[in-house]
Amino acid sequence: MEDFDMPPPEEMMNDEEMDFADDVAPVMKVGEEKEIGKQGLKKKLLKEGEGWDTPENGDEVEVHYTGTLLDGTKFDSSVDRGTPFKFTLGQGQVIKGWDIGIKTMKKGEKAIFTIPPGLAYGETGSPPTIPPNATLQFEVELLSWVSVKDICKDGGIFKKILVEGEKWENPKDPDEVLVKYEARLEDGTLVAKSDGVEFTVSEGHFCPALSKAVKTMKKGEKALLTVKPQYGFGEHGKPASGDEGAVPPNATLQITLELVSWKTVSYVTDDKKVVKKILKEGEGYDRPNEGAIVKLKLIGKLEDGTVFLKKGYEDGDDLFEFRTDEEQVIEGLDRAALTMKKGEVAFLTIAPEYAFGSSEAKQDLAVVPSNCTVYYEVELVSFEKEKESWDMNTQEKIEAAAKKKEEGNALFKAGKYARASKRYEKVLEMDSMNVKALYRRAQAYINLADLELAEFDIKKALEIDPDNREVKLEYKMLKEKMREYNKKDAQFYGKMFSKMLDSNKSGSKDSEPMSVDSKA
Known part of the structure; x- marks a missing residue:
């Protein structure tokens, strides 16, 4: 391949020429010939390859080839030498016609490429075997390739x-x-x-x-x-x-x-204060929903290794059981359980805000100090999901909606507005026209300062019951709150804009003497 492998520098392939080949891996039948790109390169398929994958720029390809002139004169052949030829695709190590054409081949494919002078050795040729302005033909078989990727896209x-x-x-x-x-x-x-x-x-x-x-x-x-x-x-x-x-x-x-x-390590909460590291993958794709009964093996530890809770690991020891989203356990454990699959084993790191907070907590085996990060090794042994609304009959939906509304009201009175809004959401899943649930959820959103969602619920409630006095009164109060928020925003941005103007004026004054001097 001494006469063939390195084209003159001016014949190296530019980026635009390399890119156009990406679009031209033609669908072909054996015996068919097609043009690749718009520079006169032709490909005739002799044998189909395997699968669908083709090599890319940077890959190390291995081929057998035989090169001839149009009159049939053979000038080079790896087949005759009995040694396949290896090179890196798209790096200018071979003539342009090869860099373009071989990108369209599949493993095991054999084809004849007819390569015009502009994609071969051009006006100079490659003496003594290839004359000037020669069109070349190569029978090429793509034996294999090794993927080589520029993973940072900067050659690093x-x-x-x-x-x-x-x-x-x-x-x-x-x-x-x-x-x-x-x-x-x-x-x-x-x-x-x-x-x-x-x-x-x-x-x-x-x-x-x-x-x-x-x-x-x-x-x-x-x-x-x-x-x-x-x-x-x-x-x-x-x-x-x-x-x-x-x-x-x-x-x-x-x-x-x-x-x-x-x-796999993931953040259970958006603020990254509850972290889950999977020690053993669980089964399937299903996970507990809110209201599910979960059964766990559980070990709770402090940072110094002190065990404060251990359940389900000893013979005869009951599993640790709770219902999710019912505040029966610390929030970090509650929320992490919702992300687990059956059989999954995970290590949890839970910051104080999602654990026991600023007060001491007496556990089974030790006291957890205030403001303490805690660590749990958890195995989700089993879970029983709460029945979803679409699996309920009419009577079950009525009973479930009433229960969720009561739970929502209790949470609302306790000032737990985010959790209350979720309960009202469950009601609305079962009865989307429930005005009371829309009204209550709007109130929860107002207390969470999410006024746009509150307005959406209030408007929907009024569409259903335009004469509802309570809802109309709430809407009036909501609009007043929205005006207050808009006024505060306007004042804030007004002050910011004013400071920017003052700063610009100050800057322009400082620059005036320089302007005068420059004129002088």
């Missing part, structure tokens, strides 16, 4: 998959990954190695490339990373320490990385 980390992983999920920033890795300099010098290290993706380990790479990997995947200095140790390098060797300044690293497994 190239990832070559050595062993495919399982399923489709990738770790996220909060997750804890277990990896094996080996890092070497370009000359092969070993600088670091681990047969198993666990770290949080967002916090990283060894060098920035590891956390960037694992977010693109599947469980069990093994890859070779080519890491440029910006994702390694930069212009300063790294001195030797412990078992790790020194990394020189501006060094490129070769890192073999295997993603053994990971534990």
Whole structure:
């Protein structure tokens, strides 16, 4: 391939030419010939390939080929040599016609490409075998390819998959990954190695490339990373320490990385104060709903390891049981249970606001101090979901609606407006025309300062019962509140705008002498 593999620099493929090939993997039948793109490249299919996948720029492809002139003169053949040819696609290592055409091939496919001079060796040719302005024909068989991805899209980390992983999920920033890795300099010098290290993706380990790479990997995947200095140790390098060797300044690293497994970590609450780490995946997709009865194995601990609660782990010990969304347990545990599947084992970190707050709490085995973060290891053994409205008959809906309305009223009186609004929502699922529930939910929204949702409910209630005195009075009060809020907003933004004007005036005064001087 000496005469063929490197085109002259001016013949290298520009970005626009590379991009247009992405749209042209034509659907073809054996024996059919089609033009690829608009520069005269033709492809004739000789043998269909496997599956649907095709290689991309950056992939390392392996092919067999035979190249001839239009008169049938053979000038090169990997088949005759008995050695397949390997190159990196889309990097200008071969003529343009190859970079474009092979991107349209599937594994095992065989085709003839007719390549015009502009996509081959142009006016100069490649003496002595290829004359000037020669149109070439190549019979190419795509044997295989190895995926190589520019994972940061800036040339900083190239990832070559050595062993495919399982399923489709990738770790996220909060997750804890277990990896094996080996890092070497370009000359092969070993600088670091681990047969198993666990770290949080967002916090990283060894060098920035590891956390960037694992977010693109599947469980069990093994890859070779080519890491440029910006994702390694930069212009300063790294001195030797412990078992790790020194990394020189501006060094490129070769890192073999295997993603053994990971534990999924998620935030149960939006403020990230209840964190769940899955230790064992549960079954299926179903989870408890609000009002479900859940049965758990449960160990509660303080930060120093003191166990304050343990249920369901000893022979004859009852499981820990409660009904969700009924304030029977601390809020963090209640909300976390709603995210779990049957059989799931999880580790919970619960901040004081979602635990026992600012007062001491006597538990089964120890006292939980005030303002204390607590930790639970939880296994969801089973759960019985509360019956959903669509599974109820008419009588059941009437009874359930009445019960939810009573619960909502009790929560409203207790000042628990968010939970009250949820109860009224359940009523409305069963009876969307219930004016009382709409009115009550609007009141809950007003107390939560969500005036737009409150207005929506009030308007709907008035559509159903235009003469309802209570609802009309509430709407009048709501409109007054909305005027007050709008007035406060206007005053706030007015003051802000005024300060901006004052600042601009001050700035312009300071600049006036300079303007005068410049004229002088």
